[in-house]
Ligand code: IPE
């Protein structure tokens with residue numbers, strides 16, 4: 055299947071979003087509110103991930119993409135960063151069997167070279183072990199940045215098409231698409247950000263071009279099936295026009 059693009063072709067609508075992308079925000083504030091260290095919020099956040107994976111599976115979502123660590127999150131205090139890395143390792147070690155049983159295909163996107171070798175090894179192993187699964191494509195964005203993604207795709211496209219150096223106008227969207235890290239998935243239909251902030255924070259900046267954006271004040275550790283269903287209900291009420299007029303949707307010309 056060639057990589058799809060909402061600016062090159064119009065996708066057919068579906069009641070349940072095929073691809074849901076989530077910024078899981080508010081772990082630190084959830085913990086602070088309870089006089090707990092921020093790291094306790096991250097640990098609770100993992101439970102919310104498990105709930106969400108299950109809920110998306112039963113609702114027929116095909117792709118779930120979660121922002122776990124941004125390319126800018128290295129700016130946090132060193133002890134928080136190292137706790138997040140440890141949590142990532144522990145979660146992979148503990149959850150991989152369950153993901154496999156659930157038919158989940160796991161991918162990790164981002165600049166993985168920055169991670170310690172043991173974590174890189176676990177990621178590659180988990181991807182390999184689940185590569186035959188098809189029930190749900192679960193993607194974790196780790197050390198991911200939307201700008202990094204576009205730049206690395208551009209570099210690969212230039213290597214694959216050296217003629218572009220002399221003919222830059224020949225560069226097309228279709229030439230770039232295969233090199234974006236999310237090339238295997240349709241663009242997200244629904245974006246959810248918990249924690250009250252209304253920003254993209256360098257997540258999938260290319261792929262969110264026509265995504266419906268849903269923001270909720272709930273902190274990530276509190277996000278559950280009920281809130282997911284509320285987001286889906288809101289999503290169903292949206293009119294996705296992809297540049298066309300409303301009248302064209304009811305009476306295609
Ligand atoms: C999101 O929660 C998790 C990561 C970025 C790793 P935060 O840690 O950003 O929580 P708040 O926004 O400070 O509450």
Ligand code: IPE
Nearest residue numbers: 077078079121122123124255
């Ligand atoms: C975005 O949350 C990144 C993740 C959830 C992994 P941040 O908490 O880092 O975003 P900002 O700094 O508030 O924009």
Ligand code: MG
Nearest residue numbers: 079080081249
């Ligand atoms: Mg935050």
